[in-house]
Amino acid sequence: MKYKAVIFDLDGVICFTDEYHYQAWKILADELDIPFDRTINERLRGVSRMDSLEIILEKYTGPELSAGEKEKLATKKNDIYRKSLENMSPSDLTDEVRETLNSLRDKGLKLAIGSSSKNTRFILKQIGLEDFFDAISDGTNITRSKPDPEVFLKAAEFVDEKPVDCLVIEDAEAGIDAAVAGGFDGAGIGSAAGYKKATYRLDSFKDILKYI
Numbered sequence: 001m002k003y004k005a006v007i008f009d010l011d012g013v014i015c016f017t018d019e020y021h022y023q024a025w026k027i028l029a030d031e032l033d034i035p036f037d038r039t040i041n042e043r044l045r046g047v048s049r050m051d052s053l054e055i056i057l058e059k060y061t062g063p064e065l066s067a068g069e070k071e072k073l074a075t076k077k078n079d080i081y082r083k084s085l086e087n088m089s090p091s092d093l094t095d096e097v098r099e100t101l102n103s104l105r106d107k108g109l110k111l112a113i114g115s116s117s118k119n120t121r122f123i124l125k126q127i128g129l130e131d132f133f134d135a136i137s138d139g140t141n142i143t144r145s146k147p148d149p150e151v152f153l154k155a156a157e158f159v160d161e162k163p164v165d166c167l168v169i170e171d172a173e174a175g176i177d178a179a180v181a182g183g184f185d186g187a188g189i190g191s192a193a194g195y196k197k198a199t200y201r202l203d204s205f206k207d208i209l210k211y212i
């Protein structure tokens with residue numbers, strides 16, 4: 001096999017919480033009279049909560065916001081988002097993802113999560129994968145957001161493998177950039193499928209099996 005471990009991004013790869021992120025940011029943006037649409041939302045993929053807020057505030061024209069007010073806005077968005085997550089269940093995991101993960105495990109690969117989200121463990125619990133992965137690197141153990149490679153470097157360290165022996169699966173261009181910056185091969189899926197910096201293009205999750 002070409003790799004010893006696979007590091008999965010979470011939102012947009014294992015499950016689809018991206019729509020919930022969009023809906024929650026949209027409520028906040030509307031309240032602040034900020035133009036916000038799905039094109040701007042694409043820029044938030046893989047980006048941390050506070051960095052996402054800064055992107056949304058680029059079009060804000062109201063009175064200047066203090067750091068504390070920005071924290072409050074981010075918390076408000078997260079409260080709305082968490083309410084949506086409460087409705088998630090193991091049925092939000094597709095058969096294709098479940099079967100592919102099991103095949104990769106059967107082949108002896110180490111499997112890890114590399115997500116910017118501070119809600120990672122809650123989401124994994126909701127979809128019934130809380131005990132599945134060998135390691136979880138997420139927004140709670142990093143100080144720099146993708147495209148910085150920190151989250152993936154930590155994931156590789158947690159499974160005790162070198163970046164060159166790990167394949168990163170990502171739906172965000174910022175995530176593929178992070179993989180490249182860390183010395184990982186990166187497979188792009190969804191929004192990152194056609195990204196030129198990706199080592200592989202995944203038209204479907206099960207395509208991972210072609211490249212390991």
Ligand code: B16
Binds near residue numbers: 010011045048114119
């Ligand atoms: P949270 P990923 C990312 O997850 C999302 O793509 C991004 O939209 C979000 O802002 C970020 O997590 C932080 O999420 O607010 O839950 O900490 O794609 O890296 O799994």
Ligand code: MG
Binds near residue numbers: 011012045170171172
């Ligand atoms: Mg993602």
